[in-house]
Amino acid sequence: MRELLLVLDEGTTSTRAMLFAPSGECLGSNAAELTQHYPGPGLVEHDAAEIWSRTFACAQAMVAKAGGPGAIAAIGITNQRETIVFWDKKTGEPLAPAIVWQDRRSAALCRQWREAGEEPGVQARTGLLLDPYFSGTKIAWAMANWPQLREAGDRLAIGTVESWLVWKLTGGLHITDATNASRTLLMGLGSGGWSDGLLDMFSAPRDALPEIVDCAGRFGTTKLFGGEIPICGLAGDQQAATIGQACFAKGETKATYGTGAFVLTNAGTTPPASKHRLLATVLWQLGSRRTYAIEGSVFVAGSLIQWLRDSIGLIETASETEALARSVPDNGGVYLVPALSGLGAPWWEPDARASLSGLSFSSTRAHIVRAALEAMALQSHDLKTAFAADGADWARLRVDGGMVANDWMAQDLADMLGIPVDRPAFAETTALGAAMLAGVGCGLFRDLEAAAQMRGPGTTFEPQLDVDARKARIEGWNAAVERVVR
Secondary structure, eight states, rough: OOOOEEEEESSSSSEEEEEEESSSOEEEEEEEEEOOOOTTTTTOOEOOHHHHHHHHHHHHHHHHHTTSSSGGEEEEEEESOEEEEEETTTTBBBBBBBOTTTOOOHHHHHHHHHTTTTTHHHHHSSOOOOOOHHEEEEHHHHHHHHHHHHHGGGGEEEEEEEHHHHHHHHHHHHHHEHHHTTTOBBTTTTSBBBOHHHHHHHHOGOOOEEEEEEEEEEEEEETTSSSSEEEEEEEHHHHHHHHTTTTTSOOOEEEEEEESEEEEEETOOOOOOOSSOOOEEEEEEEETTTEEEEEEEESSSHHHHHHHIIOOOOOOOGGGGHHHHTSSSOTTOEEEOOBBBBTTTOOOOOTTOOOOEOOTTOOOHHHHHHHEEEEHHHHHHOOOOOHHHTTOOOEEEEEEEEEGGGGGHHOOOOOOTOOEEEESSSSOOOHHHHHHHHHHTTSSSSSHHHGGGGOEEEEOOEEEEEEEHHHHHHHHHHHHHHHHHO
16 A cells, blocks of 8 residues: 655755655655855855756665555655756756855845835735845846856746756656745745746746646656656745644744754735745645745854864864853853855845854864854844744744754753744654645645644753843844944
């Protein structure tokens, strides 16, 4: 009987295939690193062909582990959302590098649009801001600067990473789900369709774009694994994590601390509007009906630790950061503002650059590493303040992602936010959410609430830090950020 769920989890630095039982038990995982290309300052690219080949190899390993395609009920796909891929419809091969969500090459374009007064109208239509982060700005840059895209004419296909994977799996089905479409700056948040005015603004050819579909359903099948497997679940990584955390009621909030950090609060079925530079986005779409979220996006989280390890050589492994943070009683006045690719919400300063301040002869490696970890809770506090100002304060926070395996950091979040922080025993909730959607799409579960049985137990961290200590840290952080953004 087909009851296993295969998830393709397409991240920024790696791709994975994971196999789930309907109970939520992860039966296996196979991962491969993705090569990050940095052709210049602020530029981040992937090779879309590598994304596909390594994802396919990982999936093959999990299909074999399942005992063949006949054991798999459905495939769910989740992905880094704003990365954009350009390919040839006839050959199925990339026409240019994939521009990664972290890329800042469209900053000058965004500045021009903002100075021309375009941002309020764009935000009203899309829930987003004019920032290089979003796919539409990357498309505009690419169409202006890569002649091969214009020369491709009606052969050109453009899509986010899940769209690219579906195309390759099915041999030509060109779709995108509503969560990913809502991150492009090309979709009307209320209408759920591509906007002609926005397509013109960002030079995005309508014929090159995919059809927008639900997050769960029978979208197509793949025959690449020796038998047919339906593709039944699609969602951007942060929406998938919110689903995996079972944030099904309005006001429930999750935060994922991976390469970046992303907080989403369920906003219900009416499109929200932020007055404090947060984002409005589609949380999921089922039966053509959309549930929305308010989102705060932090560009640098786990990538800061990776940078300390790979570029600076301050640590050898990410796991040693917890012991280093615990080895000193406080940060010693050291603050690290991790604007390595600009600052995200609520600042939205693409040209901001990182800073390390408060150093003295008494500062040690441990102080710097602790300051890096503390930046996660302090950035989260900035977001909580903005959410509260928009009437969506957090009563508690459900966290996931690789960074929160660190108990010290999970406790620091509770301390700085002043609320309980819940961490599930199975931290890969992004993949779990994609599995839940695939289960709904193929009929294993009647709805998301039924699929929530896949979510297991967790641990709660209660705030312990006294108010004065919290206030002092926040004041020091605010001063450090002010020096970066002024």
